[in-house]
Amino acid sequence: MSITDVTSSTPAAFGANAKPAPAKGPDAATSGTAAPTIGRNGTVDMVSLSPDAVRAMKAGAISFTVPKADEAAVKDPVAARMETMLARRDYDLKQADYMREAMGMLRQTLNLPEDQPIFLGGAAHGLLDKLAAKNGLSKPEMPDALRAAGVKDPFAEDADAESGVIGVGMPNSGKEMQVVFDRLGLAGWSAKTDDPLRMIALKDGSDHSGPLLGAIKEGTLGRLTDTRPDQGASLWAVTDRDGESNARVLASVRSVGMDDVATDMATNLLKGLKGLFAGD
Template identity: 85%
Template sequence: MSITDVTGGTPAAFGASAKPVPARGPDASTSGTAAPATGRGGAVDTVTLSREAVRAMKAGTISFTVPMADGAAAKDPVAAGMDAVLARRDYDLKQADYMREAMGMLRQTLNLPEDQPIFLGGAAHGLLEKLAAKNGLSRPEMPDALRAAGVKDPFAEDAGAEAGVIGVGMPNSGKELQVVFDRLGLAGRSAKTDDPLRMIALKDGNDHGGPLLGAIKGGTLGRLTDTRPGQGASLWAVTDEGEGPNARVLASVRSVGMDGVATDLAAGLLKGLKGLFAGS
């Protein structure tokens, strides 16, 4: 898959000009991140947490609802609660090992350097799980004690989402690039054509920028695409039919300080995603 930048170069900063600052990721006010997991070669991978987990972390406490279905729990709720805490600790350790191995597979598939931080959200979690399963790696089963306590897999709902996001960054620089993709649109395209996609800069003075930006905000990609103006960020729409009225926006690309490599990097990520969809 190739992407043609039909706007002829790097766009001006999206919206009002502003001093570049590190971009805030999708749903950053509520999603949060887990403690970085150091992978091979010192790589740092980041995964999103559920809103409930973030609130618990900010409050400095994580609580469990202890089920009282049997007599043992009723007689000794402290012991039952400790069982849940220990089960959670064991589950989290297994989950961390799983994510470390799965993210290593994703790096190889998308040809990403091991020292480049990665951020995942939405349907990207589902693709990660499919890639891991294809390579014989299964996600740890949640212990019965946690299920009984009402604990849910924070990635289960995201895995089937209509849109996903993969973000990459440059270590210790504040520079990052986020690609938000339409899962169904990209999956459908992967089985039909190898025609190049078009990457259109959404910048001031571009007559086609308004409708494409509106399509992003009001469509599948809107929840995960950071469309705030300024911040030194640049924004593109990736379409299958150029800039015309029939163009379908399959992805959005947002860059902070990575405009020079945005087209090539986005093309590589989308090509890798297409391969994952074709093999799923």
């Protein structure tokens, strides 16, 4: 059975004194035209029924289902924007609490002092979430209102990146150290507890500097490693073998003004990362 929507071109009658026109022709009950009804506002409603519908009504076999209105379609735009704003504020507050607790766990795991600012990038966000989950801390869920508005977790795509970075700074000094790591490389190294890591300084004129620097720039570490020589920066390659041709570069360490502590800090940080990967 097909349904055709027909809109009459005949103007409707308006006004409180409007009277329905008398039916002409055959009886309405047999012709399929129901008697018009007058609404509370004086409007006249005229319903035309097919002969089949009239017979179904007489037999008591007809029913009507009123579809539910689409909530999104009828929602007030101002109310929708307000709902999104409130959801964003609530989510941001929960996210801030989560990051504060999770970063505290990360500091403790990596033995990083409270007075040293740290920042994360790439796969380091994934490690942070794993560490939090292991310690019973749940990451806030994105509210449906924000998802509908197209808001995305800014760290979701980075969590499974091939490389990550953890930066450590000295307050009000301009001194900083960045450790960029190969996520898959460190995960494989963590399973080999007897393999030591070696930090090899990349200096001009060194036989190892050229190949190792090339491996950093062209490999997974290149996206996050700052290889610029300015600011008096020093750069190290962290490998699983000392200068061998098949040595794999698992991390890079860049220091600005922290050369005296870079080796110890980077070694301890990488050991902490090894522990995180070993727990996967």
